[in-house]
Amino acid sequence: MGRYIPASDQERQEMLKSMGLSSIDQLYAAVPAQMRVKELNLPAGLSELEVRQVMEEMAQKNTQFSxxxxxxxxxxxxIPSIVKTVTSKEEFVTAYTPYQAELSQGILQSIFEYQTMICELTGMEVSNASVYDGGSAAAEAVMMCQERKRSKAVVSGAVNPQVLTTIETYCSSRSVPVQVIPAKDGKTDLEAMAAAIDDTTACIYFQQPNFYGQIEDGQGLCQMAHEKGCKAIMGVNPIAMGMLQTPGECGADIAVGEGQPLGMSLAFGGPYLGFMASTQAMMRKLPGRIVGQTTDAKGNRAFVLTLQAREQHIRREKASSNICSNQALCAMTAAVYLAAMGxxxxxxxxxxxxxxxxxxxxxxxxxxxxxxxxxxxxxxxxxxxxxxxxxxxxxxxxxxxxxxxxxxxxxxxxxxxxxxxxxxxxxxxxxxxxxxx
Amino acid sequence: MELIFERSHVGRGCSVLPACDVPAYDVPESLCRKSAPMLPEIAEVDLGRHYTQLAKQTHGVNDGFYPLGSCTMKYNPRVNEEMAALPGFTKIHPLQPVETAQGCLEVLARAESTLSEITGMDRVTLQPAAGAHGEYTGLLLIRAYHLSRGDTARTKIIVPDSAHGTNPASATMCGYTVVSVPSDADGCVDLDGLRAAVGPDTAGLMLTNPNTVGLFDKNILEITQIVHDAGGLCYYDGANLNAVMGVVRPGDMGFDCVHLNLHKTFSTPHGGGGPGSGPVGCKAFLAPFLPGPVVVKKDGQYDLQMPEQTVGRVRTFYGNFLVVVKALTYILTLGKEGIPEASTGAVLNANYLMHQLEGHYDMAYHGPCMHEFVMTLETLKKETGVSAMDVAKRLIDFGIHPPTMYFPLIVHEALMVEPTETESRETLDHAAQVFLEILQEARKDPESLHEAPHNAPIGRPDEVGAARHPVLRYTPVEA
CATH class of the missing domain: 3.90.1150.10 (Aspartate Aminotransferase, domain 1)
Incomplete structure (x- = not known):
């Protein structure tokens, strides 16, 4: 059996004794006896050598396509080599969310740099520190657009079907209506979408390039949304942003996307990266962590988690989202990738x-x-x-x-x-x- | 230190891509962005050094003791990382035909079955990417269950006042109204308060056990019974599972569904705030509602399938797969003896440290704790002006990561200490000594503690200024 506990059995006994106890069970006195587990129905533990064999055997059952x-x-x-070198540094890998700014400046600065790069990539004004993936980013963006009289989300049928399902799931639990506009010739049906937007519509969502790879009329769609008084959310492929018109240029209110192409391996679907950026006007509706620049008492530049009045640990049931942990190391991966590519x-x-x-x-x-x-x-x-x-x-x-x-x-x-x-x-x-x- | 943008020089860069080996095709000008993004132009050596410097300003578990309460900062075994880096896992496309991804599906299936056993649940989805994501998913199951019975009157989720902020926030995301129930003098659920709160509008209760003050709620069977009798369901927040793995199971306490934090309890690293993984387990009657797809086994082959009455999806694909690989490696390493040993070790370490501090620092609650304990520095603050924040910040000078501060909200001037099982006796002894030394400083020279930390890369940052005048990105200084 492998174990990661430094204390030997004898040391454990000594520690108990120092507290005037003889058995660990005494510490569990509050657990009703009838509930106690006798033995877990699991295999016996393995040495590192054995566990490696078991895991490698499983990995070998997959087909790696070249x-x-x-x-x-x-x-x-x-994925450039420098990406993995940087992101496997154990300080980054093993740190928690940077609540304590004084010993987390490295993580905080890396997120600040990431936020800057996402703003540059999307042409938007503000970025958060990441969410789980492209699907949950799109769903959270729809939630950001909720207003008292405007709730409905009008979604292009040419978006990734899994992203659509994620949006529908998030919306159903908040009773937010979702209207899907079937694609026409592999693109968003502009006329049908225009007709679907009414004075209860909070936002439209479309994807650039869309699920079929087609390039949408981003500018036209954002303009249409604004003329009808709702917000425009644009899901974008980050590599395409090296070439295509940005959500900022199109006039989108929120840009989201799946950040996996920015240095993350395919990895059977995760961990990936949800990026989210918005206009300044929507900054306080962004979910999750945001890093800001400030100074310490001596006037040194410093970075902190900021605008926390949006967040669950302060606002509880009134928070803009429940998100706590995000995908920080994946955000760093994207930043290193973008810096390496230039x-x-x-x-x-x-x-x-x-x-x-x-x-x-x-x-x-x-x-x-x-x-x-x-x-x-x-x-x-x-x-x-x-x-x-x-x-x-x-x-x-x-x-x-x-x-x-x-x-x-x-x-x-x-x-x-x-x-x-x-x-x-x-x-x-x-x-x-x-x-x- | 410099930002990466301040290290950028026009014309520099890394050498990554070859020349394009196919002809160029026209791109309509109207589709293109007007200007290139301002990304760093930096040589690989400078890029590497930049992040090495950032790493030096980051405190990870391997840098020293990290008793951050509620976060279970245990050691992250290296073999886990190596297994998650196997090309046989990293190079697999999530939409490969299932017959070419049997190994990945086996990982998911084995993780599901072992986590089911540890929690006493029947099925597990590995889709949620973090704890809060899991909470939301669990509540979706509860909601779908009530609605499937035509029971539309259940609109409220009960949450104790000691709960994590994510609990009420998740309930709101799920369309529920939150009812807060008070804790009793022992920090446990007030049974009369709970009885008064439940009714035909109760959808469910969200609870951690051990709770956020580090105590096992001995009335747990009665609590879950009260909720069930009212027609509600019981949700177990697995944030504190590290105290009870292999000792007692949420399923046996009367819970109907549970989320786990693989990045706390199952030794996967936190990555500076993610990626985590928040699998959700449930009893059989909730399984038809699970988000999909789920893994099934037919004729000896694994396949993916959407559950009959699925709530849909909470994200794309199947979850943070590589994090699941790490957790499975850990579970297989520890096995049936090692898993309870980890938990009893965590409880032993917490009690050992608490025992050394008791009588010097005020404990918020007495008696043996579970895997963490909460101190209240209210009296110290009254007597010396030194706050929980001051003590926490001073610990940094000794190379110790501060405990969780000002949580749970029901304890004033709280410091919540969770040593975890992977710390040695010497580390605990040293930490106790440091805590006592700081206490003496508080009595002798309180002023200097307000200024702590003294040896960190920065002093205390101006958080108010940061929020008042948000600077959320770098903007180059105009030449």
Whole structure:
């Protein structure tokens, strides 16, 4: 059995004795005897050597694809070595939430820098210190827009379906109506959305690029929301922000997104990072931690958790959210990633994703029976038809060591990133020719 | 120290990506951002040094004693980190076909079954990303259960006045009104107060046991019975489970659902405020409502499935998976003997330290404590002017992370101390000595304590100024 307790049995006895006790049970006198556990029905403990074998065995049961053309909410990007080096420093890994500013300046400053980078990335004025993931960020953003007479959320049907479900779940428990506007030609249906916004509508939510990879008319959607007196929430892919118009430029009130592409591994879905940024006007509605700059008594620059009057430990049932722990180490991961890439590296990454996706689409669509379903401008994801059942296609690709796009109703949703070399894309096209023949 | 932006120089950077090996495709100008984001332009060596300096201004568990009450700052075993870094876990896409992700699903399934056993529950979802997220998820189950029975009158959640702020905040997020019940003189639930609070509008009760003053509520069976008799359900906040793992189970105390903090009880690190993981366990009758998908086993193969009457999702995918990998590594390491040993060790350490401080510092409650204890410095403050904050800040000069301050709210000038089981006797003896030394300082030179800490990277920051004039991002000084 492994254990992490320094005290030996003898020391434990001595400690008990020093308190005038003879048995640990005496400390549990308040626990009614009939409730006590006799023995847990669990395996006996393992040594470190054994537990490593057990865990490695489980890891080996997974298939690691070296060629990945699937996104749909989790993206396969290159992670610079410096990212893991920094974020595995044990001070960062093992610290708690920085309640005690005097011995947490490192964490606090890193979050302040992260907040700055998220503002720059999204073109927004204020960022919080992170929430759990892109889905909960979108749901929290909808909650930020709640007003006494305006409650309804009008959501584009072209958003990630898991994000939509998360929004619906959060809204249902607060009796906030959600109206989903079915997508038209793979994009938000502007007319239908305009018609759905009424004087009870609190906000609209749309995604850029959307679930199908299509680039939405961000400016038009934000303008429409404002003309009708509601807020506009824009979910964005952070890598695309190296290239595309920002929520700030579009006039969004809140920008949210899944931060996983910024240096976090695929990791079967988590830990990821929910980023949230807003206009100055909505600052006090942001959920969760926010770090601010101040000074100490000697006038030194210092960082602290601030605007805490929004938060659960002060406001309890009147708090803007219940969030306490967030994804601080993931926020640091994103910051190190963005610093390593720099403005040029991020733009280069975005353009490579764009170019490679377009190259792959062009080649794939030369295969008979494979054609582009939605023809608007897209970033790094696109949908094609398949001449045979999409499930069969991806299954056969998997047999060839390729994780193909995600089967969706219309066909296959492909994703191409800077990690897919031309050789990999060409190999995919060859494999597709065989599979579709 | 400098901000990373202040270290930035135009034209510098790290070498990461190769040249693009496919032709360039036109991007319509109208779709593009007008200016590049102001991100640092910095060489890798300077980037590395920047964060190394930040690390030096950060106190982690490996830097010294961290008795932060309610947060269970136990040692984070290294093998956990290595297992969570295995490429066989990190490189798996969450939407891979299930037959290619059997190992990941097995991790989830084994975590679920072991956590079910430890809590006395029937099913567990690993989707919630943190404790508060788990609370919200548990309340969603309670809400869905009442509504499924057509019982729409249950609109209130009962929360003791000693509870964490997340409890009432989660209840509000779930659309409930919060009813606060008072604690009795022992810091436990006041039974008459509870009886008076329950009724046909009671959806449920949220409770930690041991409670936030570090005591096991001996009336627990009666408490859960009172709530059940009124038609409500009982929610167990697992923040304090580290006292009772393998000793007594929430399921046997009468609770219907529970959240755990893998980042407290199950040794996964806090990362400076996350990622955590807040799995929710429930009794079988609540399982149809769990957020999905959940892992099921059919013909020896794991699969994912949405529960019949699911509340939906509280986030994308399946939770903070790598955190679950770490917790499972820990559970398998400790096993059936090691898990209760961890808890009894935590209770022993807390009592040992409390015993040394008793008679010098006032304890808010007497008798043996569970895994943590609460001191009240009210008298000290009256006599010397030295507050709980002053004592906490002075500890920093001795390399000790301050205890939780001013919580629970029902104790004045509170310091809440949780040593955890992974501290040695010498560490506890040393901490006791430091606490006593500070007490002497308080009597001799109270003024200097108001200025503490004296040896930290910064003195006490101006928090009021920070909130009044929020500076929440760096803005370059105009040239």
């Amino acid at each position: 060629s990945i053309f699937r996104g749909a909410g989790a993206y396969n990007h290159y 403005p040029k590296g991020l733009a280069e990454c975005a353009h490579q994703c764009y170019n490679k996706a377009h190259y792959a689409q062009e080649k794939l669509c030369q295969i008979p029976g494979v054609s582009l379903v939605y023809t608007g401008p897209y970033f790094h994801e696109f949908v094609t038809t398949t001449p045979v059942c999409s499930q069969t296609v991806t299954q056969k690709l998997a047999e060839k060591g390729i994780l193909g796009g995600l089967p969706v109703e219309e066909g296959i949703l492909w994703c191409v990133t800077e990690q897919n070399s031309k050789a990999q894309i060409d190999a995919l096209v060859e494999a597709m020719k065989e599979v579709c023949a």
